[in-house]
Amino acid sequence: xxxxxxxxxxxxxxxxxxxxxxxxxxxxxxxxxxxxxxxxxxxxxxxxxxxxxxxxxxxxxxxxxxxxxxxxxxxxxxxxxxxxxxxxxxxxxxxxxxxxxxxxxxxxxxxxxxxxxxxxxxxxxxxxxxxxxxxxxxxxxxxxxxxxxxxxxxxxxxxxxxxxxxxxxxxxxxxxxxxxxxxxxxxxxxxxxxxxxxxxxxxxxxxxxxxxxxxxxxxxxxxxxxxxxxxxxxxxxxxxxxxxxxxxxxxxxxxxxxxxxxxxxxxxxxxxxxxxxxxxxxxxxxxxxxxxxxxxxxxxxxxxxxxxx
Amino acid sequence: xxxxxxxxxxxxxxxxxxxxxxxxxxxxxxxxxxxxxxxxxxxxxxxxxxxxxxxxxxxxxxxxxxxxxxxxxxxxxxxxxxxxxxxxxxxxxxxxxxxxxxxxxxxxxxxxxxxxxxxxxxxxxxxxxxxxxxxxxxxxxxxxxxxxxxxxxxxxxxxxxxxxxxxxxxxxxxxxxxxxxxxxxxxxxxxxxxxxxxxxxxxxxxxxxxxxxxxxxxxxxxxxxxxxxxxxxxxxxxxxxxxxxxxxxxxxxxxxxxxxxxxxxxxxxxxxxxxxxxxxxxxxxxxxxxxxxxxxxxxxxxxxxxxxx
Numbered sequence: 001x002x003x004x005x006x007x008x009x010x011x012x013x014x015x016x017x018x019x020x021x022x023x024x025x026x027x028x029x030x031x032x033x034x035x036x037x038x039x040x041x042x043x044x045x046x047x048x049x050x051x052x053x054x055x056x057x058x059x060x061x062x063x064x065x066x067x068x069x070x071x072x073x074x075x076x077x078x079x080x081x082x083x084x085x086x087x088x089x090x091x092x093x094x095x096x097x098x099x100x101x102x103x104x105x106x107x108x109x110x111x112x113x114x115x116x117x118x119x120x121x122x123x124x125x126x127x128x129x130x131x132x133x134x135x136x137x138x139x140x141x142x143x144x145x146x147x148x149x150x151x152x153x154x155x156x157x158x159x160x161x162x163x164x165x166x167x168x169x170x171x172x173x174x175x176x177x178x179x180x181x182x183x184x185x186x187x188x189x190x191x192x193x194x195x196x197x198x199x200x201x202x203x204x205x206x207x208x209x210x211x212x213x214x215x216x217x218x219x220x221x222x223x224x225x226x227x228x229x230x231x232x233x234x235x236x237x238x239x240x241x242x243x244x245x246x247x248x249x250x251x252x253x254x255x256x257x258x259x260x261x262x263x264x265x266x267x268x269x270x271x272x273x274x275x276x277x278x279x280x281x282x283x284x285x286x287x288x289x290x291x292x293x294x295x296x297x298x299x300x301x302x303x304x305x306x307x308x309x
Numbered sequence: 310x311x312x313x314x315x316x317x318x319x320x321x322x323x324x325x326x327x328x329x330x331x332x333x334x335x336x337x338x339x340x341x342x343x344x345x346x347x348x349x350x351x352x353x354x355x356x357x358x359x360x361x362x363x364x365x366x367x368x369x370x371x372x373x374x375x376x377x378x379x380x381x382x383x384x385x386x387x388x389x390x391x392x393x394x395x396x397x398x399x400x401x402x403x404x405x406x407x408x409x410x411x412x413x414x415x416x417x418x419x420x421x422x423x424x425x426x427x428x429x430x431x432x433x434x435x436x437x438x439x440x441x442x443x444x445x446x447x448x449x450x451x452x453x454x455x456x457x458x459x460x461x462x463x464x465x466x467x468x469x470x471x472x473x474x475x476x477x478x479x480x481x482x483x484x485x486x487x488x489x490x491x492x493x494x495x496x497x498x499x500x501x502x503x504x505x506x507x508x509x510x511x512x513x514x515x516x517x518x519x520x521x522x523x524x525x526x527x528x529x530x531x532x533x534x535x536x537x538x539x540x541x542x543x544x545x546x547x548x549x550x551x552x553x554x555x556x557x558x559x560x561x562x563x564x565x566x567x568x569x570x571x572x573x574x575x576x577x578x579x580x581x582x583x584x585x586x587x588x589x590x591x592x593x594x595x596x597x598x599x600x601x602x603x604x605x606x607x608x609x610x611x612x613x614x615x616x617x618x
Contacts, residue, residue, distance in 0.1 A: 039371045040522065041362040055349040062348045196505075200530055213349065221509055 009173075022063045029169050030112045031064035034130060037105045045293065047100035050220070050231050053137055054095070057125050060109045070163060080159040085148050090212055092142040093236040096177045099129075099136050100230065106130035112169045119156040120144050121164065124174040140175040151241075167239050178235045182285040183255075185274040190251035194222040195278070197248040201219040210242050219273045222250040229269055229290035239282040247278045267292065313456050331372045338478050339421045340373035341480065343439060346414045356405045356409035359529070359540050362446055363404070366607075369418045379472060390467040395454045398462075399521055401428075402545040403446040408438075409539065415439035428465040429453045430473065433483040449482040462502045487544045490596040492564075494583040499560035503531040506557040506586070521549050524593050528582045529592040531559040537597035538578055548591040556587045576601065 022033030028226035041052040065071050065078070081087065101107050108128045116122040120142050127137035145154040187193060203214045216236070220226065242248065251274045273286040331342030350361040374387070377617065381391035390396065410416050417437045425431040429451050436446035454463040490599050496502060512523045525545070529535065560583045582595040 038364070038368045040367055040520070055347070058349055059347045200526065211349070217509065 022060060022067060024067055025110075031060060031067060032108060032110050033060045033063055034106055035059075036085060037101050037103055037107065039103050042103050045100075045107060045230070047102050047230075048105075050095075050097070050234070051096065051213055051217055053100075053127070054216060056107070056109055056127070057111070057139055058213060060111045060125065061123055062199045062201050064111050064113075068167060069076055075195075075280065078156065078160060078163045080163050081145065084154075084157060086145045086154055086157075086159075086160070087148045088121075088143045089146045089153075089241070090141055090143050090238050092108070092232075092238070093212075093233045094141070094178055095137065095139040095231055095305050096175055097137050097230075099134065112171075113164065113167055114169050114171065115165075115242075116142050119154075121156075122173060123169075126174055138174045140173040140177075163283065180287070182235070182237060182287055183253075183272055184284065185251050185253055185285075187251070187271055190253050190274070192222045192224055192252040192254075194218075194250040197221075197250060199242070199244050199246065203244075204240075210244070210246070212235060212238065215275055218248060218250050218290070219275050219284060219286050222252040222273070223271055223288065223290075224252070224254070225269055225271075228293060230293050231288055232291045233267070233289040237285045242277065242283050246283075248275055248283065249278060250275050311493060326438065331369060331435070333373075333376055334419075336475060339419050340369060340376060341416050341417060341419050341483075342369045342372055343415055344368075346410050346412055346416065348412050351412050354409075354499055354512045354523070354539070356411050356539075357414075359406070360522055361528055362406065362409075365416065365418055365436070366420070366448055367522060369420045369434065370432055373420055375423075377476060387469060387472045389466065390454065391470050393463075393466060393469075394456050394458050395463055395466075395469070396457045397452045398423060398455045398550070399432075399450055399452050399547050401451040401547070402448065402521075402543075403450070403482075403487055404446065404543045405484055406446050406539075406541055408443065410438065416445060421480075423473075423478050423480065423482075425451050428463075430465075430477075431482060435483055436496050449484040449486075487596070489596070490504065491544070491546060491596055492562075493582055494560050494562055494581055494594075496560070499562050499583070501526075501531045501533055501561040501563075503559045506530075506559060508551070508553050508555065512553075519553070519555070521547065524584055527548065527557060527559050528561075528584055528593060529593050529597070531582070532559040532580055532597065532599075533561070533563070534578055534580075534599055537602060539599045539602050540597055542575070542598040544596045546594045548593060551592050555592075556588060557584055557592065559584050 022031055024030070025032045035056050037052070039046050041048050043049045062071075062076055065076055070078045072079035076088050077086065106129075108130045110126045110128075112124055114122045114124070121142060121144075123141045125137070125139040126135065127139075128135055145156060145160070146152065147154050183189075197218050199210045199214070203210050215238075216234075219236075220231070253272045255270050269290040271288045272281050272291070273284075273288065274282060275284040275286075276282050313352050313393045316522045331340055332343045333339070335618055346357050346361070350357050352358045367533050371380075371385055374385055378385045381388035383438065385397050402428070405596075414436075417439045419435045419437075421433055423433070430453075432450045432452060434446070434448040436448075451617060454469070455461065492498075506527050508519045508523070512519050524547075525543075528545075529540070562581045564579050564581050576616065578599040582593075582597065583591060584593040585591050
């Protein structure tokens with residue numbers, strides 16, 4: 001179903017987007033932007049980090065709103081939202097990563113929006129390798145509105161619906177919704193805990209709140225398998241915001257693919273995560289799935305050549 | 310002296326660099342690359358962070374080597390350096406920031422190399438606002454070679470000099486060298502100490518070492534003035550590398566513009582920094598200078614209009 005967008009050779013598109021700032025395609029409903037992966041966006045594995053991918057998703061979402069002429073405040077809110085003191089907050093995010101690009105690769109990010117229930121908006125992304133057309137990443141997210149003064153969630157006002165409704169695409173999510181309940185995690189059920197996490201000044205966004213992408217780094221930080229496995233999928237549920245004076249704990253439980261808490265070096269691993277305030281309030285709950293790094297690129301075959309075992 | 314490069318309108322250049330990967334200009338001796346500042350590269354002030362600027366410097370340095378056809382190992386070493394197990398390590402970096410760009414701005418980074426003493430190489434950068442031609446940032450750095458097996462510094466071998474010598478520019482540094490000695494800082498002389506800093510997996514580069522740019526975040530983290538002041542200049546001396554199991558302390562002393570350790574909210578501030586291992590070994594020493602944020606953009610006038618005071 002996420003095949004709705006035909007793959008076409010990229011060169012002509014790039015030439016009419018010399019600044020790399022993106023443009024509207026597909027009858028005005030899909031926004032497309034290319035990113036060249038930079039040396040500082042790759043990690044010890046020489047591949048782009050998940051934070052880099054999430055940053056590219058954020059950037060295209062904002063540029064989509066900007067290019068549509070709907071950027072009221074300069075950071076994602078439409079003019080009608082600004083009048084009513086409303087901002088977007090993300091409540092759920094699902095990401096599937098088939099392959100991580102490396103330095104010098106050019107990725108093409110497509111993004112579009114759709115209705116989500118009565119008061120929400122869904123935003124999907126499809127990331128392709130520009131050279132081969134291979135799909136690298138699919139992501140789907142749900143957003144609702146919050147009053148930035150009262151910090152309470154808001155219904156979608158009719159005036160805002162009139163602004164954004166014409167951009168809604170009528171298509172199913174690019175990622176099948178993962179409705180499995182995220183189990184409750186605490187210091188007894190978590191196997192790995194990293195405490196005393198504090199936002200740096202540079203972690204804050206223009207709303208003086210910790211940027212959504214920063215949470216992911218903290219969540220993964222308590223995962224015991226960063227060196228042997230790579231993230232293949234992630235479901236995040238955002239519960240509340242946190243600011244610069246928050247002190248956080250990152251809890252992880254390994255729920256599959258492990259042997260009594262000991263992670264097995266081959267085969268996939270599933271983890272449950274909770275990022276919470278030291279006082280206990282939940283910030284983000286998450287489920288992550290991991291595949292061993294040595295089958296990178298062969299993952300979809302499900303088996304290894306004998307000499308690599 | 311750093312005016313050696315004439316400013317010309319950028320549009321034609323951009324059109325022949327559609328991927329934004331940069332190109333050689335100026336008789337083959339200067340490498341130029343444009344960067345569009347992305348939403349995730351700006352902070353709470355809506356301006357690019359110093360880490361973002363440093364990342365752009367790193368990226369152009371690597372792309373310069375790559376474009377010159379001298380990228381032996383894919384990460385900065387030339388073919389002759391690879392044969393001899395040599396890598397580049399930075400020993401000193403000076404950065405002057407006149408103005409920080411914001412989201413959507415396009416900056417043009419020029420970089421070139423020169424000899425530094427008998428065994429070193431200097432690399433300079435000049436960053437301009439693409440639209441106005443204003444100089445935003447000047448930076449100069451000194452690099453030497455290290456044997457990556459023995460981790461000892463090496464002389465510049467003749468074979469490597471033959472490779473890189475033809476690219477050396479004969480011009481003075483873009484930043485006057487700051488030869489003032491960085492004072493020795495310890496727990497008694499530092500006013501602000503942040504201890505227990507540990508690299509995350511994502512802080513490591515492809516050599517499994519903490520990336521040079523990451524140090525800067527840790528150094529600035531103990532500066533007490535991030536909310537009121539912006540960094541105007543920085544001198545860094547790199548003393549030794551650190552890896553993923555290091556535990557670091559960041560020490561800061563406010564040496565000017567303060568009133569007995571209390572920072573004054575108006576007027577410039579100078580700080581001394583030390584990043585060290587918990588065992589005491591020095592990683593990076595630094596001096597930073599800061600200007601109040603409310604004179605941002607008027608800094609070079611040296612005074613404020615009466616109504617802004």
